[in-house]
Amino acid sequence: MNNSHKPPECTYSGVLAQICKAFIIEKRAVGYEYRSEDERLSEFSRFSENYNIPSETLTEEVVKAWISPRPMESDRTRYHRFSIIRQFAEYMIRMGYAAYIPSSSELGKLHKSFVPYIFTHEEINRFFNAVDSMQPFAKTSAPRRHLVMPVLFRLLYCCGLRLSEATHLRGKDVDLQSGILTIQDSKFGKSRYVPMSEELTTVCAKYSKTRLIDDTDDWFLPSRDGGYYGNRSVYSTFRRLLLQAQIHHGGRGKGPRVHDFRHTFAVHCLQKWTANxxxxTTALPYLREYLGHEHISATEQYLRMTAEVYPEISALMQEKYGYIIPGMEVVVK
Structure with a gap:
């Protein structure tokens, strides 16, 4: 869970104010925090006052004006405005109100995002067989690499961590008694707790006994010079392991990337939950907190990915969760 304090409730105005509040209340009732979404919808309620809107009606005019491009605005920010108003419109329809639901095509052509590579379960097994077979080399610039990498890559896949979150762990951040990681000041300036499985906790405990410096302020996965592993060094090892595991790499900019372990973790979680x-709708807020996403829309992207990667459960996901599966290919890290 995040350690940040809950901000004050946002204020709403305009003819849709009460419906906006009811929408946020419903989302939070099923576990969503909806902090930034609350702020954005509050902004929309004020924005709507510039238009002549009939009572309890979300008109096409105001929706299209809301999602239209703004000067110096990033594609991601615009998509978040689009996402919240589409969810709100779908909620209004479900509650019996009149509302215009915008389609993804109305956003126009956004900047093409990188399409994540989702490892299959069989590829994951081959990759970890390769990383576990790494041998020590006395003359290498990183003589403990064979001890560090099996732990590092398991943290990425089993916990969905960003690479910098794993490499920046200190001894004090890895609680081997409770099996909980503390991710300090990560992306968006937030800290959070990440529970590990019993198996991963055992792996970390076994590795911890090999650490040369038993200092809680020292890096948990230190490089040879006592610092932390840089992205380039990890990526170099990653490419060699892919080759050994016979997992094809498409070349620079085509992946797989180290960051795709994070995407794979999320998709595999959703695949397992859906199959079970x-x-x-209750699990997504937990996944959002686990991954440290700022916006729930970032987490919801994995619903689409899961349906695409596992077509056998696609129909089930569309039937039960189609109203929250995004149609845009916008990937947020």
Missing amino acids: GDDI
């Missing part, structure tokens, strides 16, 4: 019949 778990309630995804």
Whole structure:
């Protein structure tokens, strides 16, 4: 969970104010925090006052004006405005109100995002067989690499960490008694707790006994010079392991990337939950907190990815969760 304090409730105005509040209340009732979404919808309620809107009606005019491009605005920010108003419009329709639901095509052509590579379960097994077979080399510039990499890559896949979150872990951040990682000041300036599985906790405990410096302020996965592993060094090892595991790499800019372990973690979680019949609308907020996403729309992207990668459960996901599966290919790290 995030350690940040809950901000004050946003204020709403205009003829849609009460419906906006009811929408946020419903989302939070099923577990969503909806902090930034609350702020954005509050902004929309003020924006709507510039238009002549009939009572309890979301008109096409105001929706199109809201999602239109703004000067110096990033594609990601514009997509977040689009995402919240589409969810709100779908909520209004479901509640019996009149509302215009915007389609993805109305956003026009956004900047093409990188399409994540989702490892299959079989590829994951081959990759970890390769990383576990790494041998020590006395003359190498990183003589402990064979001890560090099996732990590092498991943290990326089993916990969905960003690479910098894993490499910047210090001894004090890895609680081997409770099996909980503390991710300090990560992306968006937030810290969070990440529980590990019992198996991963055992792997980390076994590795911890090999650490040369038993200092809680020292890096948990130190490089040879006592610092932390740089992205280039990890990527170089990653490419060699892919080759050994016979996983094709498409070349620079085509992946797989190290960051795709994070995407794969999320998709595999959702695939497992959906196959087990778990309630995804309740599980998504937990996944958001686990991954440290700022916006729930970033987490919802994995619903689409899961449906694409596992076509056998696509129909089930569309039937139960189609109203929250995004159609845009916007990937947020």
